[in-house]
Amino acid sequence: MPRRSVSSTVRRGLTFWRRSVQARVVASTVLLSAIVVGVVGWFLLQQTRDGLVDARVDRAVAEATDETNQARTRLAALPGTDDDVSTQLRQLADPILQRAEVRGFSVVLAGPVTEEPIDVASAGARYSTDLDLDSVPASLSAHFTESLDPAWTFTTMRYVDDADRPEIAGVAVASAIQLPADGKYYTLYYLFPMQQEEDTLALVSRALLTAGGLLLVLVAGLTWLVTRQVVTPIRMARRTAERLAAGHLEERMWVRGHDDIARLATSFNQMASSLQRQIRQLEELSRVQRRFTSDVSHELRTPLTTVRMAGDVLHDARNEFDPVTARAAELLQTELDRFEGLLSDLLEISRFDAGAAALELDDINLIDVAHRVVDITRGLAEQRGMTVTVQALREPVLAEADTRRVERIVRNLVSNAIDHADSGPIVVLVNGDDHAAAIAVRDHGVGLAPGEAALVFNRFWRADPARARTSGGTGLGLAISLEDTHLHGGWLQAWGQPGQGAQFRLTLPRRAGQPLRHSPIPLVPDDVEAL
Known part of the structure; x- marks a missing residue:
């Protein structure tokens, strides 16, 4: 048999052994039974052998003594x-x-x-x-x-x-x-x-061996039947649970009888019904929430347009007003810009929730994307006295992606770094290989407390609610960035430590649809102090 066929057979056997409780129970029972039968058979065989030998020795000594006594009697009668x-x-x-x-x-x-x-x-x-x-x-x-x-x-x-x-x-x-x-x-x-004794012992040995073999076969069969009665409902429960996990919420187990297995099936069905009811309630609530968000966002567009027109008029004429009124016009314009951005983000989130978001793929150079984002945010960084630089570890760094969405992700990451970097430079790292391309934004600000790296992409979540947003963000930027990343089949991950800053890393596959296995940029920065 070819070596590959033998290896494949061994792997299938090991897989079956790991997955089958029934096979392991039967094998364990047969093995233990074989040990018990072997020990008992050996003991019985030894007892039989000793009995046969002792009986033969007694008969031989008795017969030899009798023959000797008769010989002495005959000799005593001779001259x-x-x-x-x-x-x-x-x-x-x-x-x-x-x-x-x-x-x-x-x-x-x-x-x-x-x-x-x-x-x-x-x-x-x-x-x-x-x-x-x-x-x-x-x-x-x-x-x-x-x-x-x-x-x-x-x-x-x-x-x-x-x-x-x-x-x-x-x-x-x-x-x-x-x-x-x-x-x-x-x-x-x-x-x-002792030929007769040897024949008898051989016969007893064959009888014990035959009886032991038949007993092991009987034990294996009985164990298989007994475990089958227990394992079959468990397998049905597993298949039903898999179908429930796949979204077939109407799947249920068959209930037969009134024993413990039947009660388990009844409890399982009750649990599945409860989960189905709660999931449908959550789906309905989520649908209503998404519909409400979408409707409110669309409905606010019309009054916002009217208010925007009036605000533009007031903002253009602010030089003719007294200082207090002029400042109010400027604040109105700023808040209108923020409100409009919030509505745009809400509409974008509603499109993600409705599954209506689509990619416009093109071959892009992530280094060019990083430079454009740095140019856009330079004014905001200079207001904070910060510098934002791009470090390309490889050139070019190409990926098949949606330029608008990738640029929005990087812009949100850089703006977030500017908001939370108290001092020190902000570095945008770009690197790639034959399978993946990555951008990382490194700041030296307040960092993230333990556990916050998993929360930072939640909607409207803020690490420090008392901290002012320099960029005027809506609280949805990182959540939208995460959705954009998932749409590309990529990773968006965060690392941070208090006092050592944070690093956000975007990893995209070189070709759309390819699975990601690694990132060209480590998530933990190289300049982190060893603790």
Whole structure:
């Protein structure tokens, strides 16, 4: 399989694992069940093995003891002379070998016992013909150099006549018996195979393995069904919530039964109905507010025009009035200019609220826009004793944008900086790259308190209500600038610290519709003192 296909399969598997609660619950349950089944199965297998082995050892020792007792009885009935040693050995071994062949165990007769361990293979032993004498454990031969008591141990039985016959675990029982012919002790080794016990243990192992596998499959199936009953309503709730978030406020969950899931669905539907009602009330209130703002702005145009004409007449004739009346005419003209600007801003905001704002895109150079704005605001800056300069970090800085709207954004930012810069120069930074273009306005005024950077673009919001507006702004400039920026698909962000001034940054994509991922100008100025 290609590496890319394997990687894709792994990613899909990991995604499914992260997203599926049901899969994780089933896997965890099966894993824990497998551990429990494995431990229990191992314990049962050990108990079974120990029981089979103990039972086989008891039977082997009992049978070997019985055979030895019978052999002693037969020997006791024979005359004991030195010339009859071989005859007595044969009379001792033959009956046992015959019964061993019938009953399925092996016998080895070796001896006599000496102070050194007997090498069974070289001791002239009599034994079952198919048995390999290496099957007799050396530990049993060494036992009789110290004691003549019976002993037993485990062994591995090997055979010489059948090459296909496997090695078999067995029990070796040894007894010492005295031969009347010479008065010496000879050893009888009884080797009992444990083939039947091994077969039984293998059968039990297969049964446990099969039962454990079936049990795990059953546990997995039951867990899947149980979790499905819980997860399915949750998935329905998720899909319903996604559709609600997408604006389909009429979506509801199905309610079945009276259990906890049904009560959850009922509560979810009640919550959705409450949200739908409140959202519609807010939409209606917002629509009425936008309509009121638009209607009032339009209705005020006509009387404002009339008042403007009368104010212009009075302002032109102010030199003929006494000082108090002339000053009143000048104030009237100033407030009329501000009022007209407020109406223009309200109309612009209403167009944004109604979704009627549109872009007139063109390729513009942001450096030229910055210089035009600086020229327009130079008089206002000189009144405050400030200087506004442009620093182009790259030239040209091109972007596909609406010239009028971008110029209005920059003008609002520069005017806002002039209003709040108590001293120090105001710098307009311009920079760009292959994906984005940016303008930043840096002032060294009062700055922004923590949390105010997120509020500064709200309508009619002011950081210091007691602070006079030098530029005569309406309080809607930054809000309109933010709407203009969103219309371009750009960013308008603010940074500030008390006593260190503020910086506002406008970032636009080089091409309309392209997503923004970064800005060519850092939001935090390079000249900020490290705290």
